[in-house]
Amino acid sequence: xxxxxxxxxxxxxxxxxxxxxxxxxxxxxxxxxxxxxxxxxxxxxxxxxxxxxxxxxxxxxxxxxxxxxxxxxxxxxxxxxxxxxxxxxxxxxxxxxxxxxxxxxxxxxxxxxxxxxxxxxxxxxxxxxxxxxxxxxxxxxxxxxxxxxxxxxxxxxxxxxxxxxxxxxxxxxxxxxxxxxxxxxxxxxxxxxxxxxxx
Amino acid sequence: xxxxxxxxxxxxxxxxxxxxxxxxxxxxxxxxxxxxxxxxxxxxxxxxxxxxxxxxxxxxxxxxxxxxxxxxxxxxxxxxxxxxxxxxxxxxxxxxxxxxxxxxxxxxxxxxxxxxxxxxxxxxxx
Numbered sequence: 001x002x003x004x005x006x007x008x009x010x011x012x013x014x015x016x017x018x019x020x021x022x023x024x025x026x027x028x029x030x031x032x033x034x035x036x037x038x039x040x041x042x043x044x045x046x047x048x049x050x051x052x053x054x055x056x057x058x059x060x061x062x063x064x065x066x067x068x069x070x071x072x073x074x075x076x077x078x079x080x081x082x083x084x085x086x087x088x089x090x091x092x093x094x095x096x097x098x099x100x101x102x103x104x105x106x107x108x109x110x111x112x113x114x115x116x117x118x119x120x121x122x123x124x125x126x127x128x129x130x131x132x133x134x135x136x137x138x139x140x141x142x143x144x145x146x147x148x149x150x151x152x153x154x155x156x157x158x159x160x161x162x163x164x165x166x167x168x169x170x171x172x173x174x175x176x177x178x179x180x181x182x183x184x185x186x187x188x189x190x191x192x193x194x195x196x197x198x199x
Numbered sequence: 200x201x202x203x204x205x206x207x208x209x210x211x212x213x214x215x216x217x218x219x220x221x222x223x224x225x226x227x228x229x230x231x232x233x234x235x236x237x238x239x240x241x242x243x244x245x246x247x248x249x250x251x252x253x254x255x256x257x258x259x260x261x262x263x264x265x266x267x268x269x270x271x272x273x274x275x276x277x278x279x280x281x282x283x284x285x286x287x288x289x290x291x292x293x294x295x296x297x298x299x300x301x302x303x304x305x306x307x308x309x310x311x312x313x314x315x316x317x318x319x320x321x322x323x324x325x
Contacts, residue, residue: 013272014225019296021228023288035231043220106252117220123270125259159245
């Protein structure tokens with residue numbers, strides 16, 4: 001913050017947002033109740049749990065996994081997860097030798113139907129620029145140390161492609177059911193900045 | 200476009216991953232407005248996305264301006280860019296309305312007016 005930044009600076013976008021909403025509502029262009037519903041959906045319903053269900057299904061159903069890697073959007077829609085920003089989801093698989101990590105270098109493209117809205121670090125200029133240049137260092141700073149032999153591929157999201165990482169199923173989870181696997185799968189693992197660990 | 204999705208209880212993500220989706224209420228309104236306008240057909244999403252990319256790039260090119268990084272501020276600016284470009288609103292009317300909102304007496308919308316909260320200032324001079 002600059003020395004001149006104060007309460008007014010923090011107030012400004014809130015007031016501007018309220019002003020814009022009022023103007024658009026008065027002109028019949030926006031329905032505040034519809035906005036409430038959209039916000040509630042992304043605050044409480046659409047989130048990484050959806051992606052976790054997709055991953056757990058892929059871990060336990062080889063045919064589903066094959067469909068998922070072939071056409072992400074269609075296979076994800078099989079589980080009922082559709083909607084804005086989910087039109088072109090491509091799923092890439094992490095293996096012991098290949099690691100994918102997702103970024104949107106230009107803005108904040110992200111597969112909303114399976115992960116919800118992106119966390120703040122994903123939108124941060126530092127992550128967006130650095131993970132492309134030095135992915136191994138950035139991942140290490142985020143707590144994921146990959147062996148030198150692991151090939152890292154940085155996947156840059158665009159309006160044409162939203163990437164979702166299918167993490168490795170951790171050793172020691174062979175006896176777990178699909179339902180038991182779901183809670184192990186984290187958002188960070190599906191963005192590729194973490195691994196899934198056994199319970 | 201927004202499909203109904205099942206919820207597995209109040210602890211369901213995104214909160215379960217340790218982060219609230221919106222840091223402040225206005226961020227959620229700015230988000231909901233853009234998605235709502237798009238779903239109502241006001242603009243194609245790529246148009247908004249291009250405006251957002253332009254705003255982010257402008258911020259990144261002008262770091263010296265000392266403006267702190269504020270994603271939803273850029274989101275809001277991008278939304279205004281699209282709406283102004285399409286002559287849906289003028290930037291100066293938003294400014295005027297925001298000033299008028301800023302001039303409200305303190306505490307006006309914190310329950311004092313009960314059900315009238317949404318209409319309290321419609322007869323105020325602007």
